C-alpha cells in the first residue's frame with residue numbers, strides 16, 4: 411500500500427501498534443527523510459531536528475561517509491554472529507576499548523541499551539555473587555524486567571518484579587531533592603551520606619554494583635555536581651561494590667567537556683554501557699569493562715545480533731566522523747552558545763524553573779509560577795509551538811514537564827541560532 415499523507419499513516423499506526431506507543435505531538439508528524447540537522451515529513455515540511463529520535467541520530471542525518479560505510483558492508487555480509495571472526499566487529503571493539511578510558515578493557519556488543527544494562531548487571535551479579543544492586547532515584551535504564559527494576563521513573567514501570575534486590579540513592583535531580591538548598595559540596599556530601607546509610611540499613615552487606623547515568627536522560631537531563639560520582643566511588647570501593655556508568659545518552663562527546671559523562675567525576679567505572687547514538691541510527695549497543703570483571707560469566711552466553719558487521723561498520727564510521735570533525739569540541743562550543751543565549755530568556759520566564767545540562771544535552775523544566783509544582787500542560791504547548799516554528803525538541807522528566815534539547819553533534823552555528831530563535835519565539839507565545 412502506498413503511503414501518501416501523515417494522516418493516513420497515523421490511522422495505520424493506531425490500528426496496528428499497541429496503545430502504549432504514542433506519537434510525540436498533538437498533531438503527529440511523520441519523518442520521511444533527513445539531511446544533516448534537518449528532517450522532512452511526507453508533505454515536504456522541513457524541521458530542524460533537535461532530538462534525533464531520542465539522541466540516536468547523533469551526528470547528523472544521511473552523513474555520506476556513514477551511509478557509504480553501511481552500504482558497502484551491506485553488499486559484503488550483514489550478519490555472521492560471534493561464532494565466526496568478523497573484522498568490523500573486532501576492529502570496532504578495539505576502538506571502543508581504546509576510547510573507553512577503562513584499562514585492559516573487554517567489549518560485549520548487544521542489540522539495545524536495555525540489553526547492555528542487563529549484561530552489565532548480570533556480569534556484576536556473577537562477579538560478586540550477589541543480587542543486591544544500588545541505583546539512583548529518577549533513573550531510566552530500559553524496559554526488561556531487570557532494567558525496570560533499576561529504573562526509578564514511575565511512569566515507565568510496568569511491573570516491579572525481578573530477581574534483583576534494588577535500593578535507590580538520592581542523585582543528581584537537584585530541583586526536587588530534599589537537599590536542593592545545599593551548595594555543590596554539601597549536596598554531594600548529603601547524597602554520599604544517604605548512600606552509606608542505605609548500604610548500612612537496607613542491604614545484607616554484599617552489594618554487587620551501583621549503576622548510574624552521569625546525566626539522567628529520560629529523567630530530564632538532571633546533572634549532579636562535578637565530582638559527585640567520584641565521592642560516591644570512594645565509599646563503593648571501600649566495600650568492593652562495582653560502579654557501572656550508563657552512558658547511553660552521555661557518551662561519544664555529547665557533553666562537550668568530556669568524551670564520557672563519567673569523566674566529570676574523577677572516577678573510572680568498572681563497566682560502562684553504550685547504545686543510541688553510537689551507530690548514528692543503526693542498532694548498536696554494548697558494555698565495556700575491565701577484563702577481570704567482564705570475564706566473570708563462566709557459562710555460554712551470546713547475543714545473536716550483537717556486534718553484527720552492518721552495525722559495527724556504522725559504529726566505526728560514526729566514531730571516525732566524531733574524531734575527524736572534533737565533534738566533542740563542537741558540542742562544547744555550541745552548548746556554551748545555547749546556554750548563553752537562553753539564560754536571559756529563562757531568567758525572565760516565571761514558568762521555567764531552570765535551564766540545565768551540558769554541551770549539546772540541555773533541558774528546561776516547566777512549573778507553576780511561584781514554586782516548583784510541575785506543569786506538563788505548558789511543556790506540551792511549548793513542544794507544539796516549537797514544531798509550528800520548524801523546530802523538533804523532546805519531552806521528558808518524571809512529570810513530562812521537561813523539554814529536552816539534543817541537537818546533532820555536527821550542528822553549525824547558523825543552524826543552532828535558527829533553533830534558538832525558534833525556541834525563544836515559541837516561549838514568547840506560550841503561557
Ligand SMILES: Cc1ncc(COP(=O)(O)O)c(C=O)c1O
Pocket residue numbers: 464522523524525527550551552553623627628656657658659685686695
Ligand atoms: C540512559 C539510558 N539507558 C538505557 C536505555 C535503554 O535503551 P534502549 O531503549 O536501547 O533499550 C535508555 C533509553 O532511553 C537510556 O536513556
